[in-house]
Amino acid sequence: MGIAPATKDDDLVTITGLTREFSSGGGFLRPRRTMRAVNDVSLDVPRGKVTGVVGESGCGKSTLARLVLRLLEATTGTVEFDGKDLAAQSQGEMRKLRRQMQMVFQDPYSAIDPRYTIRRALLEPFQVQGEAQTAAEAKATVDELISMVGLSPRMMESFPHQLSGGQKQRVGIARALALRPTFLVLDEPTASLDVSIQAQIIDLLESLKEELGLTYLFISHDLSLVRYFCDRVVVMYLGRVMEILPGAEARPRHHYAHALLDSNFEPDPARRKVVTMLGGEIPSPFATIPGCAFAARCPAASELCKRERPPLADLGNGHMIACHHPMD
Amino acid sequence: MALLSVQSISVSIGQLNPLEGVTFDIDKREILGLVGESGSGKSLTAMCVMGLLPRIGGTITNGSIIFDGRELIGLPEIELRRLRGKRIALISQNPMTSLDPIIPIGAQIDQVSTLHLGLSPEAAKARSLDLIAQLRIPEPAAIHRAYPHQLSGGMKQRIVIAMALAADPDLIVADEPTTALDVTIQAQIIQIMVELVRDRSLALMLITHDMGVVAQACDRVVVLYAGRVAEMNTVGEVFANPKHPYTRELIRCIPRLGQEPGSLKGIPGAVPSIVDYPDGCRFNPRCSEAQEICRGQVPALERKSSGIAACHFSEV
Numbered sequence: 001m002g003i004a005p006a007t008k009d010d011d012l013v014t015i016t017g018l019t020r021e022f023s024s025g026g027g028f029l030r031p032r033r034t035m036r037a038v039n040d041v042s043l044d045v046p047r048g049k050v051t052g053v054v055g056e057s058g059c060g061k062s063t064l065a066r067l068v069l070r071l072l073e074a075t076t077g078t079v080e081f082d083g084k085d086l087a088a089q090s091q092g093e094m095r096k097l098r099r100q101m102q103m104v105f106q107d108p109y110s111a112i113d114p115r116y117t118i119r120r121a122l123l124e125p126f127q128v129q130g131e132a133q134t135a136a137e138a139k140a141t142v143d144e145l146i147s148m149v150g151l152s153p154r155m156m157e158s159f160p161h162q163l164s165g166g167q168k169q170r171v172g173i174a175r176a177l178a179l180r181p182t183f184l185v186l187d188e189p190t191a192s193l194d195v196s197i198q199a200q201i202i203d204l205l206e207s208l209k210e211e212l213g214l215t216y217l218f219i220s221h222d223l224s225l226v227r228y229f230c231d232r233v234v235v236m237y238l239g240r241v242m243e244i245l246p247g248a249e250a251r252p253r254h255h256y257a258h259a260l261l262d263s264n265f266e267p268d269p270a271r272r273k274v275v276t277m278l279g280g281e282i283p284s285p286f287a288t289i290p291g292c293a294f295a296a297r298c299p300a301a302s303e304l305c306k307r308e309r310p311p312l313a314d315l316g317n318g319h320m321i322a323c324h325h326p327m328d
Numbered sequence: 329m330a331l332l333s334v335q336s337i338s339v340s341i342g343q344l345n346p347l348e349g350v351t352f353d354i355d356k357r358e359i360l361g362l363v364g365e366s367g368s369g370k371s372l373t374a375m376c377v378m379g380l381l382p383r384i385g386g387t388i389t390n391g392s393i394i395f396d397g398r399e400l401i402g403l404p405e406i407e408l409r410r411l412r413g414k415r416i417a418l419i420s421q422n423p424m425t426s427l428d429p430i431i432p433i434g435a436q437i438d439q440v441s442t443l444h445l446g447l448s449p450e451a452a453k454a455r456s457l458d459l460i461a462q463l464r465i466p467e468p469a470a471i472h473r474a475y476p477h478q479l480s481g482g483m484k485q486r487i488v489i490a491m492a493l494a495a496d497p498d499l500i501v502a503d504e505p506t507t508a509l510d511v512t513i514q515a516q517i518i519q520i521m522v523e524l525v526r527d528r529s530l531a532l533m534l535i536t537h538d539m540g541v542v543a544q545a546c547d548r549v550v551v552l553y554a555g556r557v558a559e560m561n562t563v564g565e566v567f568a569n570p571k572h573p574y575t576r577e578l579i580r581c582i583p584r585l586g587q588e589p590g591s592l593k594g595i596p597g598a599v600p601s602i603v604d605y606p607d608g609c610r611f612n613p614r615c616s617e618a619q620e621i622c623r624g625q626v627p628a629l630e631r632k633s634s635g636i637a638a639c640h641f642s643e644v
Binding site: 166200201221229260262266 | 365482483510514516518538540582584587594595596
């Protein structure tokens with residue numbers, strides 16, 4: 001591992017060579033098996049932008065989200081937040097840093113204590129931080145948060161089960177914003193919502209970002225949403241970054257990224273497509289793959305691809321790709 | 329005469345009336361999409377067609393369901409059993425609700441054709457192997473011996489489709505068949521289903537909340553909202569020229585390639601709860617065009633310039 005490059009001013013988060021292993025099994029005559037959920041990922045999250053991470057289940061996107069906030073410890077590699085190496089921070093320092101970095105979860109119901117009223121749920125972050133508030137301050141805080149996410153003040157004394165899915169997710173967002181963070185990790189924040197509500201939440205996240213100058217890391221499996229919402233799109237497969245697209249309009253040149261984006265159906269019957277069938281299945285995460293993770297299914301794979309892992313190379317304009325034989 | 333014709337069915341479960349006047353029909357070689365958000369009554373409609381409503385304590389209080397010239401409502405359970413699995417097959421969202429975890433996959437597919445077609449065990453096995461191969465599953469013989477837990481989600485869903493096809497049905501009811509799957513797998517399964525419908529002259533009732541899937545696969549579309557039909561039309565008209573404001577708004581909720589940032593708005597409010605349906609048109613509290621009449625009077629489902637819709641204000 002070389003020396004990590006200094007964080008550029010315009011990058012809020014710099015991820016370098018990040019790897020996380022999990023192991024399972026093991027017993028009499030059976031070795032423990034190790035999988036790399038996130039495998040040597042390097043990535044910058046530019047300030048004030050939305051960086052999207054897409055991939056299919058098991059590609060490591062949620063593990064990456066947790067590593068970035070140090071909710072999980074990395075096996076190797078570093079995450080720098082605003083120039084500070086997270087792994088080097090003590091627990092106390094980490095708690096202070098956490099004020100600036102928050103997470104919005106997929107399932108707002110399990111993210112909020114069902115026995116807490118909305119008011120109490122919104123004040124909980126201040127208790128965790130050991131920040132005393134007078135009754136008047138607490139009221140002002142809750143009022144502000146509630147109106148910021150477009151909820152009615154009547155809901156303050158409600159319990160989560162009395163709210164609809166969309167309202168609960170608004171509470172989840174309000175809670176994440178309570179301590180005035182600069183960075184939000186959004187882990188599939190709309191995956192459990194109906195489309196009409198999903199669009200409301202994305203609209204809310206867009207305006208909050210402008211208003212509060214936030215930086216987002218947006219984890220999703222929904223390609224149309226990612227392409228609409230994100231300034232940059234990171235495509236992951238089996239724990240590795242395959243391609244980083246500099247903008248929604250950029251044409252993917254990695255064979256996997258191409259296949260992934262191509263399997264997205266446009267909501268327009270005039271633009272039906274003939275699906276290119278990818279052969280095979282996603283390999284087991286326990287398999288050790290010396291070369292490109294996609295080689296077994298890739299139409300352009302050569303001997304080199306099976307032998308040697310392609311490095312993430314810059315094509316210019318921030319378009320990065322890990323492929324020995326990129327598409328034209 | 330359509331293969332399946334559902335005429336104005338209403339359903340009650342206890343005090344609640346989750347479906348009201350649902351009407352549509354499906355022909356052979358046709359894919360009908362049934363779309364709507366959660367609570368719109370999509371799955372319940374599927375249960376009506378399958379004759380499974382009594383299992384959850386529901387009754388059809390009104391209307392008729394005619395399948396191949398025969399009224400299904402009021403048919404004795406023994407008659408329904410002859411239809412279910414043989415002429416009308418169901419594919420559910422989670423393949424594990426259709427597969428028995430402790431029986432090899434092959435045996436489960438074989439069972440369908442021995443039971444419904446009276447095939448010998450050998451003939452049934454040959455048929456199953458053939459079906460597995462048709463669904464583009466590699467190594468059919470190995471898969472025939474495998475147990476469900478040994479397969480991925482996408483493979484399991486293909487096996488469920490093979491089971492549905494085993495007795496050569498006329499109608500397949502697929503309730504969110506790809507919702508639990510990854511996009512690349514979803515694309516493949518949808519493609520396979522479309523080909524099957526065309527090759528085998530099947531009728532497919534495809535229940536989904538995904539407008540992308542609807543646009544890709546369906547011939548005609550029924551849009552449900554809060555237990556009623558908002559509109560029914562050909563897929564081209566539904567997307568290009570929706571007759572109900574709900575349909576129009578729903579389509580706007582899906583981001584398109586190249587859409588301006590900040591232009592995705594969603595539909596204000598939320599789908600009403602069944603215990604609290606508004607009077608008149610059930611979409612009126614969220615509709616930007618709602619007038620007094622929408623709040624007071626239920627719009628009838630009527631013929632428009634194309635298709636049918638239930639809106640006081642869409643052109644006639």
